[in-house]
Amino acid sequence: MAKIEKVEPYRALVSEETITRWNGVVRVWSDPKSAVEGSEVVDQLREPTEVVVVEEQREMFSSQPQRARVQYGEGREGWVLYEALDLKKRASRTGKRRTTGGRTKGKGVGRRTGAN
Numbered sequence: 001m002a003k004i005e006k007v008e009p010y011r012a013l014v015s016e017e018t019i020t021r022w023n024g025v026v027r028v029w030s031d032p033k034s035a036v037e038g039s040e041v042v043d044q045l046r047e048p049t050e051v052v053v054v055e056e057q058r059e060m061f062s063s064q065p066q067r068a069r070v071q072y073g074e075g076r077e078g079w080v081l082y083e084a085l086d087l088k089k090r091a092s093r094t095g096k097r098r099t100t101g102g103r104t105k106g107k108g109v110g111r112r113t114g115a116n
Contacts, residue, residue: 002066004032004057012070012085014049028078032057032067042078049073053085 014026028043035041051072056065057079068085071077 002032002057002059004055006055007053009052009054012051012053012068012087014045014051014080014084015086016048018084018086019046019048022084026080026084028070028076028080029067030078032069032079039079043076045080051080051085056082 019026024046026045027041028045029039030042031037031039033039049072051070053068053070054077055069057067057069058065065082067079068082069077069079070085
């Protein structure tokens, strides 16, 4: 059984590379289901498109989302396969800087003080 979660909206991109890899089209579906289960194609993205992800569908035993509900253009929305999204912009939305794992300057055990 799949679980749908609302998420804090974030930007993503359906890139030219993804469109090319998928034979020139990324399908946007009416529901987070397959065509066999009754979902219909409501749009086809043939050009790079910026989208806003507002919901994610996860499979019961998976930590990675399988599908994402996206909003794009002027009021258009639907579901796309999560792997169609370029999430480089997602990391920048958190506002956290990544460190290399090395030591940083700060007061800690073993740090010299001016009162030697």
